[in-house]
Amino acid sequence: MVVRRTSHAVFDTQYHLVWAPKYRKWILRGDVREAVQELFYRVAEDFDFVIEELEVAKDHGHIF
Numbered sequence: 310m311v312v313r314r315t316s317h318a319v320f321d322t323q324y325h326l327v328w329a330p331k332y333r334k335w336i337l338r339g340d341v342r343e344a345v346q347e348l349f350y351r352v353a354e355d356f357d358f359v360i361e362e363l364e365v366a367k368d369h370g371h372i373f
Contacts, residue, residue: 311359323361329369337365345370 312321330336337345342365349372353360362373 323373326372327369328372333368335367337367337370 312319345365346363349363349370350360360372362371364371
């Protein structure tokens with residue numbers, strides 16, 4: 310848990326995102342799965358947020 314502070318607020322915002330490819334096709338396997346995980350971590354680094362958990366199944370991904 311990361312508590313962030315500003316001059317007027319203290320907050321801890323957490324999100325649960327579910328990402329699914331179109332029609333939930335079973336395409337997230339092997340190299341594609343690894344590429345998706347790498348992409349999620351790269352986006353998190355670029356936008357300065359922390360991924361606490363990441364799971365990529367065959368037809369969707371969960372990000373906490």
